[in-house]
Amino acid sequence: MTKSSAAAGRSPRLSRERIVAAVVDLLETGGVDAVTTRTVGVALQVHPTALYRHFRDMDDLIREAADHILEGVTDGVPEDNDPLETLSLVCLRLRAALMSHPGAAGGVASGPSRKLHERVLTERMLELLSSAGLGEEDVVLGYHALVEYTVGSAVIDAPGRDTEQDEESRHRAWRADYLTAPPDEFPVTLRLASLLYPSKDDQFRYGLRVLVDGLRDKVAS
Amino acid sequence: MTKSSAAAGRSPRLSRERIVAAVVDLLETGGVDAVTTRTVGVALQVHPTALYRHFRDMDDLIREAADHILEGVTDGVPEDNDPLETLSLVCLRLRAALMSHPGAAGGVASGPSRKLHERVLTERMLELLSSAGLGEEDVVLGYHALVEYTVGSAVIDAPGRDTEQDEESRHRAWRADYLTAPPDEFPVTLRLASLLYPSKDDQFRYGLRVLVDGLRDKVAS
DNA sequence: ACCTGAACACCGTTCAAGT
DNA sequence: ACCTGAACACCGTTCAAGT
Numbered sequence: 044m045t046k047s048s049a050a051a052g053r054s055p056r057l058s059r060e061r062i063v064a065a066v067v068d069l070l071e072t073g074g075v076d077a078v079t080t081r082t083v084g085v086a087l088q089v090h091p092t093a094l095y096r097h098f099r100d101m102d103d104l105i106r107e108a109a110d111h112i113l114e115g116v117t118d119g120v121p122e123d124n125d126p127l128e129t130l131s132l133v134c135l136r137l138r139a140a141l142m143s144h145p146g147a148a149g150g151v152a153s154g155p156s157r158k159l160h161e162r163v164l165t166e167r168m169l170e171l172l173s174s175a176g177l178g179e180e181d182v183v184l185g186y187h188a189l190v191e192y193t194v195g196s197a198v199i200d201a202p203g204r205d206t207e208q209d210e211e212s213r214h215r216a217w218r219a220d221y222l223t224a225p226p227d228e229f230p231v232t233l234r235l236a237s238l239l240y241p242s243k244d245d246q247f248r249y250g251l252r253v254l255v256d257g258l259r260d261k262v263a264s
Numbered sequence: 265m266t267k268s269s270a271a272a273g274r275s276p277r278l279s280r281e282r283i284v285a286a287v288v289d290l291l292e293t294g295g296v297d298a299v300t301t302r303t304v305g306v307a308l309q310v311h312p313t314a315l316y317r318h319f320r321d322m323d324d325l326i327r328e329a330a331d332h333i334l335e336g337v338t339d340g341v342p343e344d345n346d347p348l349e350t351l352s353l354v355c356l357r358l359r360a361a362l363m364s365h366p367g368a369a370g371g372v373a374s375g376p377s378r379k380l381h382e383r384v385l386t387e388r389m390l391e392l393l394s395s396a397g398l399g400e401e402d403v404v405l406g407y408h409a410l411v412e413y414t415v416g417s418a419v420i421d422a423p424g425r426d427t428e429q430d431e432e433s434r435h436r437a438w439r440a441d442y443l444t445a446p447p448d449e450f451p452v453t454l455r456l457a458s459l460l461y462p463s464k465d466d467q468f469r470y471g472l473r474v475l476v477d478g479l480r481d482k483v484a485s
Numbered sequence: 486a487c488c489t490g491a492a493c494a495c496c497g498t499t500c501a502a503g504t
Numbered sequence: 505a506c507c508t509g510a511a512c513a514c515c516g517t518t519c520a521a522g523t
Binding site: 152153154155157162165166169170173179180182183184185187188191192194195196197198199200203217220221224228229230231232235238239240241245246247249250253254256257258260 | 375376383403453474
Binding site: 076079080081091092095100101 | 495496497498499500
């Protein structure tokens, strides 16, 4: 009745699903190095090495968890008349999912898992680019550009292990630091120092807009 | 005569420069996790903990090495009539520097070091954007967008620890994998599968072009 | 002042052993 | 079949000790 035909032993305490759920949880609450064999062990009240019955190695587990985080990214995104605007919203949702789970960005950055939720996201993005009227070449290259920008900047922007200082005060310190540069060697930096390091979300939105608008220009050809 | 006024003991075997040089070397030949306290120890014929006299911790050392890799990125870049084309070349040079030193990308991705070579690169990029005729806001946001795209995609594209398979055969396997998807759920993916995963450099160049061209459109405003 | 040696608290992973 | 226990080969880092 459990899953195997010969349901002999007591029911297993672990499963891929339960392990993934625990990892997603650790990815959400803790920082990047919050998920280790030991931490998932205590989270599931189980020996650190128990997960090796269900996953080949830590990398396998992280990638599965990363894919799980991609679930629902395309759901409920309001449909705009312009497919590229919808796509822009999808990218923002993708970023939000990655940012709310520090360390997950590194997981998807390590290469395409070609697992379910990633496939769904890929299909949706390709479809939106295609229905915008882009040629096949531009659809594929545009897809890659948006993914690399969104995932790549999430890797950069995701909160690391130093959550002590908040983003704004850190940025303020950086700007102040630039003001100490020698004026004859760094004139432009000095002139613009006060504008450097706007909020990371504003940075991301700007680049996303440039990319999306640039892709729209390719439709005419 | 050495450096301190009281030059008593024998001259030190180590220095920040020598350690950084060794790390840059390891970053170039080996993969991402090729640089550890132990590996720099054997490279310099020195005890693994010796570097703690010269650097606060491993992070400090990696960031210094990452900055060293940025040296000369802006040197000898041919000056185009259009500053944004020169900027495009600078980004390509930055990518080349990061790609040829796997792991260095992670170093600069961990946040701005505000060290010398990074400052030089920042100044040059801001200057090129400024001389292109962009407003101050666009200069700063354009700078951030280009850096996040270039560094972020380098983190994604940099060769990891699995150098067994070459890029092209891995991409071929991925494309083949997409062809096994159920046709009714992934029609666009199936139609475009053969076009997916062009060379990483081509991917990067495409997105870079879209970004640069998009920034040029902002000049008119 | 600069480096070594020993030690500590971690990692991921393997494999024999228990149930 | 599934999990535990012990063990191995690694990490980064601290600190007392040598010279």
